[in-house]
Amino acid sequence: MNRADASPWIETLVESHDEVLELWIGNESKLLPQRGLASAAEIRDQCSALLCVMIEALQKSNSFDADDAAWAPVRAHLAEVSTRQARRGFSAMETATFVFSIKAPLVAHARRLIGDMSSLSALIRSLSLLIDSLGLHTAETYGRSRDEIVRRQQLELLELSTPVIQLWPRVLALPLIGTLDSSRAQIAMENLLHKIVATGAIAVVIDITGVPAFDTLVAQHLLKTVAAARLLGAKCVISGMRPYTAQTIVDLGIDLSQVVTKSTLRDAFVVALNWARRAAMTQ
Known part of the structure; x- marks a missing residue:
């Protein structure tokens, strides 16, 4: 019309x-x-x-x-x-x-x-x-x-699924639960690095107890996270290493010799706490 x-x-x-x-x-x-x-x-x-x-x-x-x-x-x-x-x-x-x-x-x-x-x-x-x-x-x-x-x-769910927790002054924990794909790994790394800078942390416990499958991709993500944290002055210790996880790492030929690993979160926290104490004594 x-x-x-x-x-x-x-x-x-x-x-x-x-x-x-x-x-x-x-x-x-x-x-x-x-x-x-x-x-x-x-x-x-x-x-x-x-x-x-x-x-x-x-x-x-x-x-x-x-x-x-x-x-x-x-x-x-x-x-x-x-x-x-x-x-x-x-x-x-x-x-x-x-x-x-x-x-x-x-x-x-x-x-x-x-x-x-x-x-x-x-x-x-x-x-x-x-x-x-x-x-x-x-x-x-x-x-x-x-x-x-x-x-x-x-994205919000991914961020919630990768929380960074402060266990002690200058000691952080990154508990990982579920499948660690590229998206989650990237968000976990970014959250961790921002927290390291914000808190001045020098020790980080990365707990993989809740990761159901450990493969080459997961290992690469962990190594990148450890390397990035080291560049910011923080040491990382990986906890949650179980027998089948250790066997998988050996079978895949993954080199974690430069990374401190512990079987339990308690043992990893002790290591991280000692790093923090030594750092405090030298300052």
């Missing part, structure tokens, strides 16, 4: 903002509150905000094309809505449905004001294409936001 032909309807839409809003809220409120993710007041504010920016875009735009520059504020607003919905736990369907649900009240308003069936059909078709495009934009933005949230949560 030509934008100029829709001008009379758009002007009446401005005056009928509250009426259209009530129609929309009546439909939208049936969709969201069941899971307690949004209150009635939040739904009203969200609907009102989107309706306002859409009416403003309709007044400024020369078309019903969602990619038109005049619709940029609407796309930006929907991007914010998508991100917020993703963080609060709304599904992609619920988020997109919020946008699609505005179609019914706009069409109902148009039916009451436009008597010519040809003009009404053209307007409904243009509105449908516009809102469908905005709904797809919202779904795509939601997907990107959700992916970013998941990625950030994975």
Whole structure:
């Protein structure tokens, strides 16, 4: 439909903002509150905000094309809505449905004001294409936001799974539990090095008791961590060496001769504590 032909309807839409809003809220409120993710007041504010920016875009735009520059504020607003919905736990369907649900009240308003069936059909078709495009934009933005949230949560979990603990003044412990892949190893090394600098630690106990499988990759990660810590002035002792772990290291031909190892955390802590005491005596 030509934008100029829709001008009379758009002007009446401005005056009928509250009426259209009530129609929309009546439909939208049936969709969201069941899971307690949004209150009635939040739904009203969200609907009102989107309706306002859409009416403003309709007044400024020369078309019903969602990619038109005049619709940029609407796309930006929907991007914010998508991100917020993703963080609060709304599904992609619920988020997109919020946008699609505005179609019914706009069409109902148009039916009451436009008597010519040809003009009404053209307007409904243009509105449908516009809102469908905005709904797809919202779904795509939601997907990107959700992916970013998941990625950030994975990083947070990795950091939580590799804590650096201060056992004694200038003595740190890095307990490793579970499979030690490249991502976890990198985060563990970074956390440890930052903690060494922050605390001035000179001794570190790396406990591998909870690492189920010790292979060449794990050994390389440990050696890199030990070497990096040494560059910052901290010695490392590895605890948790069990018989099958020692046998695996020998079978793989891994050289840990330059690294102090102990079978138990207690023995490793004694070694680290002696290093710290000797360092304190020489200062």
